[in-house]
Amino acid sequence: SSQPVSANEFIQLFEKLNGKHPGFRKAHASGVCATGEFQPNTQSALFKNAPLLSNGNLPVTLRFSMGGGNPIADERTTGTRGMGMQINLPGGARHIFTGNNFPVFAGKDPETFFGFLSTLLPDENGKRDPKKTQEYIKNNPSVQGNVAWNAQAKTPASYANTEFFGLHTFFYGNAAEQVKFRWQLTPDLGVKTLSKEQAQQLKPAFLADKLTNQLTQGTVSFTLNAVIGEKQDVVNDPSVQWPADRTQVALGKVVLKQSGGVACTPINFDPNVISQGFTASDDPVLKMRSMAYAISFGKRLSGQ
Numbered sequence: 001s002s003q004p005v006s007a008n009e010f011i012q013l014f015e016k017l018n019g020k021h022p023g024f025r026k027a028h029a030s031g032v033c034a035t036g037e038f039q040p041n042t043q044s045a046l047f048k049n050a051p052l053l054s055n056g057n058l059p060v061t062l063r064f065s066m067g068g069g070n071p072i073a074d075e076r077t078t079g080t081r082g083m084g085m086q087i088n089l090p091g092g093a094r095h096i097f098t099g100n101n102f103p104v105f106a107g108k109d110p111e112t113f114f115g116f117l118s119t120l121l122p123d124e125n126g127k128r129d130p131k132k133t134q135e136y137i138k139n140n141p142s143v144q145g146n147v148a149w150n151a152q153a154k155t156p157a158s159y160a161n162t163e164f165f166g167l168h169t170f171f172y173g174n175a176a177e178q179v180k181f182r183w184q185l186t187p188d189l190g191v192k193t194l195s196k197e198q199a200q201q202l203k204p205a206f207l208a209d210k211l212t213n214q215l216t217q218g219t220v221s222f223t224l225n226a227v228i229g230e231k232q233d234v235v236n237d238p239s240v241q242w243p244a245d246r247t248q249v250a251l252g253k254v255v256l257k258q259s260g261g262v263a264c265t266p267i268n269f270d271p272n273v274i275s276q277g278f279t280a281s282d283d284p285v286l287k288m289r290s291m292a293y294a295i296s297f298g299k300r301l302s303g304q
C-alpha cells in the first residue's frame, strides 16, 4: 500500500469493477435527488458567526445514493448508502456535505482503500478470489473496522431512516479558537432497517417511492450534528473512529420538501467545498475525493 495511487487509477478501477456506464457517476451511480431547506441552529456558541448558521433558512439540494458504480443497483441489499448535500448561502457560496451510512472508512489512506478494492477484481476467468480479499484484510488493519461494520449491516428501510457520516475531520474558526469536528446526519424519523425476509418482499428499486411516500405522509427531516473532537482524537484518518462519548452539537435541521427531479444533475458533491470559517483537514482520503469526483463529473457531463 505504499505506491501512490492517482484519481485516474480510481476511476479506471471503478469502471473495471462495475463495467462502463457512460453518463453516470463512476461511484454511487444510482440515486434519487431531493430538495428542501436547512434550518440552522442559531443557539450554537461554538459555531457562532458562521455564515452557514447566521443567514436564516437556506436552500438544500440533496442526493441519496447506492454505493457502487451500478446504475441499476439492487436496493434490497445491505452495504453502502450515500448522501450528498449542497447548501446554498447568500452571494453564491456553497457548503457541501457528502457522507455514507458507515461510521468508519475502509482504509487509512487512498492506497489502502485502492488495494482493498483491487482484491475484488475478477481474474481472467471472470472469478473473484475471496481468499485474496481475506488475506488483504488480515494484512491491513485499517480496513478491518469497515469490514466488521459491513458484516453486521442490515438493509436500510428508507433513505429517510438512514444515518450518514462525514468521516473526515473539519475545523471551524481560527487557530486561536478552533473547533475540531466530524459531522453526521441523523434521521429524525429514526434509523430503521429490514430483515432479509422483509427486504426480499420488495422490488429491487423501492427507495425512491418509499421516500416519496414518506414525504406525502409527514415531515422528512434530519439533524445535522457536529461531533466535537478532543485533542487526542485523530485528524487525518477516516478509518479510526472517535470515542462514542464525544459531545455533539446540532448545526441545524435538514427538512426535505420534494423528491425526484433533476436538480442534482449539475452538482458535483465535492466534500471540500465548504463555506466561510470552515477548513478541511489534510486527510489524504478527503484530498483524493476532490480529484476523483472532478474526473467523474466531467465524464458524466460529457457522456463518457
Ligand code: HEM
Residues within 6 Å of the ligand: 010, 024, 025, 026, 027, 028, 031, 063, 064, 065, 081, 082, 083, 084, 098, 099, 100, 105, 110, 113, 165, 166, 167, 168, 238, 267, 268, 269, 285, 288, 289, 292, 293, 296, 297, 300
Ligand atoms: C479515496 C476515496 C474515495 C474515492 C476515490 C471516491 C470516489 C467517488 C467518485 C468518483 C464518485 C462520483 C462523483 C461524481 O461523479 O459526481 C463518488 C461519489 C460519492 N462518494 Fe465517494 N469516494 C471516496 C471516498 C468517499 C467517502 C469517504 C465517502 C463518505 C464519507 C464517500 C461518499 C460518496 C457519496 C455519498 C457519493 C455520491 C455523491 C453524489 O450523489 O453525487 N466517498 N465517490
